Amino acid sequence: MSKFLKDLGIYAIGNLGSKIITFAMVPLYTFFVKDTGDYGYYDLCLTMVLLLLMPATMQLTDGAFRFLIDRNNLNDHKRTITFTYITLLCTGVAFLIITSIIDFFFDVKYVWLTYLLLMAMSVFEVMLRVARGLERKQEFVTASILSAFGIGIFSIIFVVCLRMGVVGIFWGNILARIIAYLYLDFKIGLLKTYFDLKTEYWHIGKKILYYCVPLIPGMICWWLASSSDRFFISTYLGVNINGIYAVAVRFTGIIYTFTTIFYQAWQETAIKQYQSKDRDQFFSQMANTFIFFLAFLFINYNIALKIFYPYIVDNNYAESIYYILPLCISALFFSMTQFLDMGYQCSKETLLIIPSYALTAFINVTLNYILIKQLGLSGAAISINVSFLVLFIYRYVDTRRFFKIRINGSSIVAIVMIGLTAIPFYWWNSAWYLIAFLIAGNLVLLVAMPASIRQDLLGKLLKRKQ
Secondary structure (H helix, E strand, O other): OHHHHHHHHHHHHHHHHHHHHHHHHHHHHHHHOOOHHHHHHHHHHHHHHHHHHHHHHOOHHHHHHHHHHOOOOHHHHHHHHHHHHHHHHHHHHHHHHHHHHHHHHOOOOOHHHHHHHHHHHHHHHHHHHHHHHOOOHHHHHHHHHHHHHHHHHHHHHHHHHOOOOHHHHHHHHHHHHHHHHHHHHHHHOHHHHHOOOOOOHHHHHHHHHHHHOOHHHHHHHHHHHHHOHHHHHHHHOOHHHHHHHHHHHHHHHHHHHHHHHHHHHHHHHHHHHOOOOOHHHHHHHHHHHHHHHHHHHHHHHHHHHHHHHHHHOOHHHHHHHHHHHHHHHHHHHHHHHHHHHHHHHHHOOHHHHHHHHHHHHHHHHHHHHHHHHHHOHHHHHHHHHHHHHHHHHHHHHHHHHOOOOOOOHHHHHHHHHHHHOHHHHHHOOOHHHHHHHHHHHHHHHHHHOOHHHHHHHHHHHHHHHO
């Protein structure tokens, strides 16, 4: 647990520093991109980039990390990283050809900016995971923060000073990731030290592909389950409404940010603890810790956001507040699903991921088609919650082949408190009532928290103060 907490602190520094800056850009965009339709179209481009990121990287974000962390041999590291670079080069050329064909036959707005963003994100995201696999955590943290600072600085220059609008958002994201990648290459020597065409990289490359390729259809299904709603919203309700929904999704991203911190530390710990004799007990303790972590995060974030929302978002996007809480609940379902995903990663049985994602995608697309036309944005929120709940239940049952997790009775208190948060969020507007609920909710969670978890998480904080 101590190793996990240390890793948690490291990834917290990297992710919080970077994500807080990008999170702060959302209010800036709402004030300087007044046209919700223009922002909605940018959101569609970004959503498409996130889909294409999977085939563009061949899911090496997972594969490179998984094979690097298993090996301490320099030659194996060279083979893995060389294969990674060659794969990214091939997919980059393939998407260049596809983009040229699209641009020749169709008039697609921002098509080349979308391609450049896809390439910048592909290289940076993969090499960021390579840094983790090489256990260069300081460089991982610094690059993450540098990327975010770059987005912030370039956004201020392009969007605020030069008034470039959505084009400025594109360039800010592209240039920031290029600079952050160059930092990684300079500090770690990715090309100089680890790129070597003389190595027999294809031998290990086949193993990496066997691990990664099954993740691609699975992740595409995940994209359908989590992002297809944008296209239904734009089609049935218009890009202006999608712009409002996009802001709600961006604010939901803070939940994913904090759970990503937990996940990254948990990923390393789980892989190393998977073969231990007390695996089930250890995994169960971590699951219950995660539930309380999510409850504290959910209650504090949603209530605080309800208090300050009118001051940080332009009136054109004010309606988005009503969709944040249900979207945050769907984020909790998916976060728990990610926790359980470690069974497939630890065992390297990634092919087993596909059926659950396929089922989730089918449910989500079907519900989006039926509900968005009838209920508007509320239909999209319902669809993603039902889909991710089904995914969580499926994973909880299916991953019992890898480990058996027992949820403590006290964790039910945390889950109930998550549900009760809807009452003040939707029915109270008084800041004092909201603050009172915030204090009461945190006290209930502290009392209900099992002593073992409290000792691990709070004991270290008290020691430092002494």
